[in-house]
Amino acid sequence: MKRSGAVKFPHSVQLFKFCQKVMMHQKGTKVRDQEVGSILNFNPSDCSHWKRGEKNVRSVFALAKLADSLNVETALIHDITSGAVDLDEAYFEYLEARHYKAIRGQTSEATGDEIKATRTRVLDFVQRVQQECEFQTPPLYLPEVMRTFAFISAQPVDMLDKLSRILRIKAGQYCIQYKKGELKAQTRMSMVKDLARIIFEGERGRFPEFGAQQARLLAYEEQIFVANLLLPRSMMMVELSKLDTRRNVIAELAAIFWVPKSLVSFQLQEIVCENLGVRVAAVSPESSVRRLETAEMLGS
Secondary structure, eight states: OOOOSOOSOHHHHHHHHHHHHHHHHHHTSOOOHHHHHGGGTOOHHHHHHHHHTOSOOOOHHHHHHHHHHHTOOHHHHHHHHHTSSOHHHHHHHHHHHHHHHHHHHHHTTSOHHHHHHHHHHHHHHHHHHHHHTTOOSSSOOHHHHHTTOTTEEEEEEOOSSOSEEEEEEETTEEEEEEESSSOOHHHHHHHHHHHHHIIIIITGGGOGGGOSOOHHHHHHHHHHHHHHHHSOHHHHHHHHHHSOTTSOHHHHHHHHHTOOHHHHHHHHHHHHHHHHTOOGGGOOHHHHHHHHHHHHHHHO
16 A cells, blocks of 8 residues: 655655765665665664654664764764755765865875965955955855856756756856755855856966966865855854854854855864864864864964
């Protein structure tokens, strides 16, 4: 008999699909339902109930086990089960975390002076953009940013596979299409990533201050642009000083600036590494705030 009616636990369905999608990405092959269920030692029946939303997976131990097995942040798993993010947004966060690690690997081939010079050029450019759109209090509203780039427009459309994409209208003219509906932090960041690709890759010639493109620093340039446009360091430090550090400050900052938590973690790690002179790969998001406070005390 065919089942009908609303799914009892829709967020659990999203969690199952996320786990399966991540496993397929990591293995590079199709993943059977039972392979997902085996993480939690589910029998075929339990696994089937989970997939259909008839079994609610919310135990902190189960969620921690899923996060550990998939090598993702536990907070991301909790966000899925609470409905804070949907499948596309969660998968975007997962890919971004991997992207950050890839950037660190690429920049390891560059010298400290090259990285510093690249960062300075991008930060100067971002500051000019923010001044033009009169960005003074968070969050940054993207329509104001888009108006500073006359050759780029934005349009909401029905999309199933991506949060945003670039449409080249004609030579030198672009439209960033984004997923129609409630604008989430991940969609905002995806749009700014597309903006960065247009500026630093497609239309780099319009901005001679960036110089010639260097493959090993291109991804870093774009990431610094995205992070500092949406989450300016000076503003983040001001807001951080107001927060109760006994709370989840990464979640608090993400809400204030309307950005994904992964972007807050990246920005905190960048600042910590600059202040303490440590390798980025050695700093975890959880320790970033504590290290940052230490650096501030040492500098005061």
